[in-house]
Amino acid sequence: MGNENKSGLPGKICGSILLTGFLAGFSGFLLGLIFAPQSGKNFRKLLARKALEILDRSKFAMIEAKVRAEELLDKTREKDIKD
Numbered sequence: 315m316g317n318e319n320k321s322g323l324p325g326k327i328c329g330s331i332l333l334t335g336f337l338a339g340f341s342g343f344l345l346g347l348i349f350a351p352q353s354g355k356n357f358r359k360l361l362a363r364k365a366l367e368i369l370d371r372s373k374f375a376m377i378e379a380k381v382r383a384e385e386l387l388d389k390t391r392e393k394d395i396k397d
Contacts, residue, residue, distance in 0.1 A: 343364070347357075
């Protein structure tokens with residue numbers, strides 16, 4: 315019990331923070347839509363624009379996550395080679 319592997323802890327914390335941030339942002343977005351209604355045509359344009367922005371952000375986040383994962387994998391491989 316004293317030799318528990320705690321290497322997964324930072325990843326879990328980071329995941330929790332990201333999930334909380336995403337949920338807070340999404341909730342704010344929905345509340346903004348509810349309390350600031352517009353005409354149907356303008357609302358649909360706004361939704362389409364926001365959807366494209368979210369899609370662009372998610373693509374960028376995926377690319378960034380892939381690069382970070384590759385860096386971590388390279389570091390791990392280097393560490394294994396040294397040992």
